[in-house]
Amino acid sequence: MLSVQMLKPFYVKQEVDRIRIMLAYQYFSIHIDDKLYHFVPVEGREISINRDTKQIENTKDVLVFQNGxxxxxxSILELMDLPDFLTHVNSIAHRYLKKKKPVNLTKVDRVIHELEMQNAKRLIDEALDKRETKKFHDLVWYIKDNF
Structure with a gap:
C-alpha cells in the first residue's frame, strides 16, 4: 500500500507558463507497506504544473525515496494515481494558480513596477504609524491584487 505521509515544497518557483514545486529531503515522505520513505533528490527534483491546463507536465520524471x-x-505518473498526492499538489499549486501570471517586462516596466510596490509598502507603513486601519487594509488588498 502506497500513501503520502507529507508533501511540502522546499520552495515554489513561478514562471510565465508554469509553476515549479521544488522538492527537498525531509519535505516529502511516503508510506510503502508500513515503512516510511523520505524523498532524496537524486533524479527528479520538482513537480512542474502548466498554468493554462493546470496539469502536471513532468509525469515521466522519476522520484527517489529512501528508507535506510x-x-x-x-514516477510522478505512478504518484498521480494516489488521491492524497494530488490533494497535496493541488493545495500547494492552488495559491499560485490564482495569482496573475508574471509578465515578461522590459527594464523600464520592471523599474516602474518595483517603484509602485515600494510606494505601496511605504504607504502601508505610514498607515500603520497613523493607525489608519481602513487605509492599511485597502493597501494590503491592493498589493495582494497587483503584485
Missing amino acids: KHMIQI
Missing part, C-alpha cells in the same frame, strides 16, 4: 539503505524509484 533501501531506495525506491517512483
